[in-house]
Amino acid sequence: MTSPEYDYIIVGAGSAGCVLANRLSASGEHRVLLLEAGEDDRWMWIKIPAGIAHILIGERAIWRFATEPDEKVGGRSIFWPRGRALGGSSAVNGMIWVRSDPLELDHWESLGNPGWGSSDILPYLKRMESFTQGDPAYRGHDGPMHITRYKDRDALSQGFIQGAQQAGVPAVEDYNGPRFEGVSYLQYNTKRGWRRHTGDNYLRPAMRRANLKVETGALTQRVLLEGRRATGLVYRKGGQDFTVKARREVLLCAGSIQSPQLLELSGIGNADVLKRAGVNVAHHLPGVGENLRDHLHVRLGFETQLNITLNTILRSPLLKAKMGARWLFLGRGLMSTSSATSMAIARSSPDLPRPDIKMQLHQLSMASSHYGGREGARSIAERMGLDPYPGFSIGCYCLRPESQGSVHIRGADAAEPPEIRANYLSAEHDIRTIVAALRMIRKIAAQPGLAQHIVRETRPGPAASSDDALLDHARATGQTSYHPIGTCRMGADARAVVDARLKVHGIDGLRVCDASIMPTMVASNTNAPSIMIGEKASDLVLADARGH
Ligand SMILES: Cc1cc2nc3c(=O)[nH]c(=O)nc-3n(C[C@H](O)[C@H](O)[C@H](O)COP(=O)(O)OP(=O)(O)OC[C@H]3O[C@@H](n4cnc5c(N)ncnc54)[C@H](O)[C@@H]3O)c2cc1C
Missing domain, CATH: 3.30.410.40 (Cholesterol Oxidase; domain 2)
Structure with a gap:
């Protein structure tokens, strides 16, 4: 079935995706579609911070991924949950608010990523948060994410x-x-003791806008390419496939496991991996799914x-x-x-x-x-x-961490969990x-x-x-700290996946905007940095739309 055209299609309503949905729809100029595989989950255990234990025991709001067994961790396969709901992993995480080590951001910039140094990023870190006790030179006082100290x-x-x-x-x-x-x-993204995630803070207020459409229970299958240009995508909802067209761009915000998965399902990745999985190669990009790091x-x-x-x-x-x-x-x-x-x-x-x-x-x-x-x-x-x-x-x-692993598809099905090698x-x-x-x-x-x-x-x-x-x-x-990053690494070299404007190398109309673009571990917990990436990405996308 074919649906109408949008200017931007965002895949994944997580930490970064909700920010983009809000910022891109704010002017009213652009028609935006946000696709989320999970549901609009108003579940009590998401709202109560200590509910994380309930959430992670069950299946309702998470993807229950696991790593491949590995001798370096005693032959174990390690449980790797990711959020699956409006809010994504920010709806199921530990809420610990750490914005990043500024020196690591400077390191990102030195790796060939102009605009990502600590002084460029500070305004984004400030505009996304509301923390009344901090030094106003460093801390934001009226942003969407409300921050509380223990x-x-x-x-x-x-x-x-x-x-x-x-x-x-x-x-x-x-x-x-x-x-x-x-x-x-510790500081947390909570308000009066309740969890406040990006679904609450960025998305819900934007959902009133007529130019933003949010589809839940919608699993994106692959991005559609015409030559080297992304023109839309196919998603599955209620057992039916839908095709939607993007006039301007497709923005992948499906996180460090599923953004590389979607690139590979769309024929963008290492040609050998794609051939093994039975996917036609549209564009050989060997870095896709590599450089996986976690704490x-x-x-x-x-x-x-x-x-x-x-x-x-x-x-x-x-x-x-x-x-x-x-x-x-x-x-x-x-x-x-x-x-x-x-x-x-x-x-x-x-x-x-x-x-x-x-x-x-x-x-x-x-x-x-x-x-x-x-x-x-x-x-x-x-x-x-x-x-x-x-x-x-x-x-x-x-x-x-310097240990690097990988995430790759096993076959051509978006519902099949990819192969995760943490390589701790x-x-x-x-x-x-x-x-x-x-x-x-x-x-x-x-x-x-x-x-x-x-x-x-x-x-x-x-x-x-x-x-x-x-x-x-x-x-x-040892267990995961739930901080996978880096699988669609930003950079200018042959193994980078996106450039410093988060555009997929060699493909027009397609960006990746989430934790997967981090070149190295940001030296902190990863939620605030992922929200920052959503903020920065929204400025990059809007600047390009304005033609500068
Ligand atoms: C249990 C847990 C605890 C954590 N604790 C903390 C913490 O205390 N502090 C901290 O800073 N960080 C923490 N993190 C990490 C942090 O939450 C993540 O790094 C961050 O949320 C990643 O944001 P993202 O935008 O990259 O992806 P996500 O927020 O994971 O969003 C990806 C979204 O895409 C959707 N999606 C995926 N594939 C598809 C598809 N094919 N079609 C449609 N939708 C799709 C997913 O359902 C999800 O909603 C934790 C994470 C977890 C899982």
């Missing part, structure tokens, strides 16, 4: 912050301000005397009710978070020119070390696999850094500020004292 001063968070300082990590008031490095309470998250577990962590609260009806009331009436407490309350951005060695590791306090401890859980168990504590004693964990990762811990730098980060956590835990709250280290336990034992722990238990 308000409670509980003993465990304080202990972590003190311990980190005693271990030599400086305190930082606002890591999204003039200095990135340091230990502090491998490794935790140390601890038992504590404090009865304030989720391990205790979720097993006590009284404490659960108190936590619920505190959240409902004050917008505070652990229910207003995904369990993480504070973090330290630090250098694993004082000789380094800038921070290379992040450590984060999670007010729970569990065997599985990620929110994957067991479906069917009776209580949420059991489903999450929480330890039966009061516990917490400190997770860490290497900020700028393949680069020597990452191996060295993760071991140093685990040692740094132990150093923090041994300081009086935090040590007073620790009964014992439970995972991997003090017997694991050599570098090899710590590396074994990382390989056996």
Whole structure:
């Protein structure tokens, strides 16, 4: 079936796609279609920050991807969820708001990407957020994303912050301000204790506009090409295929797994990969799906005397009710978070020119070390696999991983999950850094500020004292931090996929605008940077429409 023409067709209503839908439809001049495979999900567990555990156990709002089994992580296949709803991964994520290391943005620019340095990007970081406490030279005060700092001063968070300082990590008031490095309470994209994602903040207000059409439950199958020009696409909804035409551009915002998947399904990618999958080659672009990077998250577990962590609260009806009331009436407490309350951005060695590791306090401890859980168990504590004693964990990762993996299609079907090779811990730098980060956590835990709250280290336990034992722990238990990036890398070289204006090399009328364009890991969590990419992309698209 054929539908009418649009000026712009956006694929994916995630962190970046919702921004583009808003900005491109704002003037009323352009007809915009936004296609989202998920639903307009007004599910309670999306609204409540602590609902992330429920979301990730189920299927309703996520794609349940998994990596290929890999000997470097003990032969495991790792669960890699991505958001599938209006809001995309911003509707299901941990809400931790970290805007990026400015030095890494400067590095992007130095790689041949003019306009992406920290001073060019700062205005976008400011215009997307609303944070009233920060320095106005760095922080936005009236943007769509409402930002809150963790308000409670509980003993465990304080202990972590003190311990980190005693271990030599400086305190930082606002890591999204003039200095990135340091230990502090976390900031979240929440408002009065409720999750506020890009679907809420950017898309919903724009949905009133007559020139924006949003189709949910619409799985894009492939982009249509006439010669070297993208002219529209085919999507499937309710078992039927629809063809839509784009007068100006098709904008892929399907995220780091599915944007490269869609390019390959459209015949744009490495010719060998396409031929193996039975897809006709329209344009040989060997970098598509390569350069995949993620933060491998490794935790140390601890038992504590404090009865304030989720391990205790979720097993006590009284404490659960108190936590619920505190959240409902004050917008505070652990229910207003995904369990993480504070973090330290630090250098694993004082000789380094800038921070290379992040450590984060999670007010729970569990065997599985990620929110994957067991479906069917009776209580949420059991489903999450929480330890039966009061516990917490400190997770860490290497900020700028050098290990690179890939995402490629297996066949010609958009509904078939692509093959994801994370290739964690393949680069020597990452191996060295993760071991140093685990040692740094132990150093923090041994300081009086935090040590007073620790009964014992439970995972991997003090017997694991050599570098090899710590590396074994990382390989056996490390999980995704949910930060895949880089699979449609921006750059000017032969293996880059898009240029600095996010246009696919060699194809007209087609851009990729999401986390997949990041050339290297932005050295932080990836939601705010993905929203920034949506903001910057919208200016690039509108400038080109105006002819400059
Ligand atoms: C569980 C989890 C926790 C996280 N925690 C944090 C955190 O605390 N802080 C942080 O900064 N970052 C976090 N992240 C990462 C962050 O949310 C992502 O990096 C960011 O949302 C990526 O944005 P994006 O626009 O690239 O893609 P997404 O937001 O993933 O959007 C892609 C959209 O495209 C849709 N789509 C895909 N394929 C198709 C198709 N063929 N047709 C139509 N639609 C399609 C998807 O359904 C999705 O809605 C987390 C992510 C997850 C999954």
